[in-house]
Amino acid sequence: MSDLTGKTAIITGASRGIGAEIAKRFAEAGANVVVNYSGSQQKAEAVVEAIKQNGGEAIAVKANVADAEAVKAMVEETMAAFGSVDILVNNAGITRDNLMMRMKDDEWDDVINTNLKGVFVCTKAVTRQMMKQRSGRIVNIASIVGVMGNAGQANYVASKAGVIGLTKTTARELASRGITANAVAPGFITTDMTDQLNEDIQKSMMSQIPLGRFGKPEEVAKAALFLASDEASYMTGQTLHLDGGMVM
Amino acid sequence: MATVLERVTKVIVDRLGVEENEVKLEASFTGDLGADSLDVVELVMELEDEFDMEISDEDAEGMATVGDAVSYIEKKQA
Numbered sequence: 001m002s003d004l005t006g007k008t009a010i011i012t013g014a015s016r017g018i019g020a021e022i023a024k025r026f027a028e029a030g031a032n033v034v035v036n037y038s039g040s041q042q043k044a045e046a047v048v049e050a051i052k053q054n055g056g057e058a059i060a061v062k063a064n065v066a067d068a069e070a071v072k073a074m075v076e077e078t079m080a081a082f083g084s085v086d087i088l089v090n091n092a093g094i095t096r097d098n099l100m101m102r103m104k105d106d107e108w109d110d111v112i113n114t115n116l117k118g119v120f121v122c123t124k125a126v127t128r129q130m131m132k133q134r135s136g137r138i139v140n141i142a143s144i145v146g147v148m149g150n151a152g153q154a155n156y157v158a159s160k161a162g163v164i165g166l167t168k169t170t171a172r173e174l175a176s177r178g179i180t181a182n183a184v185a186p187g188f189i190t191t192d193m194t195d196q197l198n199e200d201i202q203k204s205m206m207s208q209i210p211l212g213r214f215g216k217p218e219e220v221a222k223a224a225l226f227l228a229s230d231e232a233s234y235m236t237g238q239t240l241h242l243d244g245g246m247v248m
Numbered sequence: 249m250a251t252v253l254e255r256v257t258k259v260i261v262d263r264l265g266v267e268e269n270e271v272k273l274e275a276s277f278t279g280d281l282g283a284d285s286l287d288v289v290e291l292v293m294e295l296e297d298e299f300d301m302e303i304s305d306e307d308a309e310g311m312a313t314v315g316d317a318v319s320y321i322e323k324k325q326a
Contacts, residue, residue, distance in 0.1 A: 128293060131289075131290055131293070132293070173286065174286075176286065177286070
C-alpha cells in the first residue's frame with residue numbers, strides 16, 4: 001500500500017473529475033492536499049470538506065495554472081500551511097475540440113496554455129523547494145491521445161504529447177536532485193470532460209478498447225498514487241498507459 | 249560579522265564540495281569549481297537565502313565567477 005504520510009501534494013484542477021479523485025485518494029494515503037482550482041470554488045471546497053470529514057488535511061487554493069504569479073502565490077500558501085511541497089500532480093486540463101480546418105487560434109491557444117504551459121509553470125514553481133528538499137515527485141496527467149493522435153483534437157493532442165516530452169525533460173534535469181517526473185496517460189475515463197463527447201465518438205472509442213469498458217477516475221488516481229509514492233522510487237521519465245489496452 | 253566574500257565562500261564550499269582555498273575571486277563556477285548548470289541555479293538560490301535578497305534570472309546569468317557574485321551582492325546591499 002502506497003503511503004504518503006507527512007507528504008504535501010499540490011493537485012492542479014482538483015475540483016472535479018480525475019483531479020478530485022486524486023486529491024481524495026492522496027489524502028486517504030496520508031498526504032496534506034492542496035486542492036487547486038481555477039473557477040469551480042464551490043466544488044473545490046466540497047472536495048476539501050469531503051477530505052476533512054474523512055480525517056484528512058486539505059486546503060483549496062485558486063490559481064490559473066498558466067499564470068506564474070498566481071502559481072507562485074499558491075506554492076507560498078502551501079509552504080505556509082504545510083511547510084513542504086513533496087508532490088505535484090499536474091492534472092488541470094481543458095478541451096476545445098474542433099477539426100483542424102475549423103479550429104480558431106483562440107481554441108488552440110487556450111488549450112496549449114492551460115494543458116502545456118500550465119505544467120511548465122507549476123513544475124518550475126515547485127522545483128526550487130523540491131531541489132532544496134533533495135526530493136520530490138512530479139506526476140503529469142497526459143492522455144493516450146497524446147501518444148496515438150485523435151481527429152478533432154489537434155490542440156489537446158499536441159498539448160498532451162508536449163506534456164509527455166516535458167515529463168522526460170523534467171526527469172532528466174532534476175534526477176540528480178532526487179526528483180522524479182512521470183506521466184499517466186489515461187484513455188477514455190468517465191468524467192464531465194468525456195461526458196461531453198457525443199455518442200458516436202463514445203461508441204467508436206469503445207470499439208478500440210480491448211478491455212471493453214471506459215475507465216474510472218479512481219483507476220487513474222491509483223496509478224498517480226503509485227507514481228507519487230516511494231514505491232516508484234526507481235522510475236522516472238516514464239508514461240504509464242491506463243487505457244484498457246487501447247495502445248500497446 | 250563575516251564579510252560578503254567569506255559568506256559566499258562558505259555557501260560555495262558547502263554546495264560544490266570544493267576546498268576553501270579554491271574559491272578565489274577570479275574562479276569561474278563552471279570552469280574552475282566544477283559546477284554544472286543546475287549547481288549554478290542552486291548556488292544562486294542559496295545566495296538569495298543567505299543574503300535575503302532576490303536575484304533575477306537576468307542578473308544570475310551574468311554571474312560567472314566568485315567575484316561577479318561578491319560584487320553583485322555588495323552593490324545590492326549598499
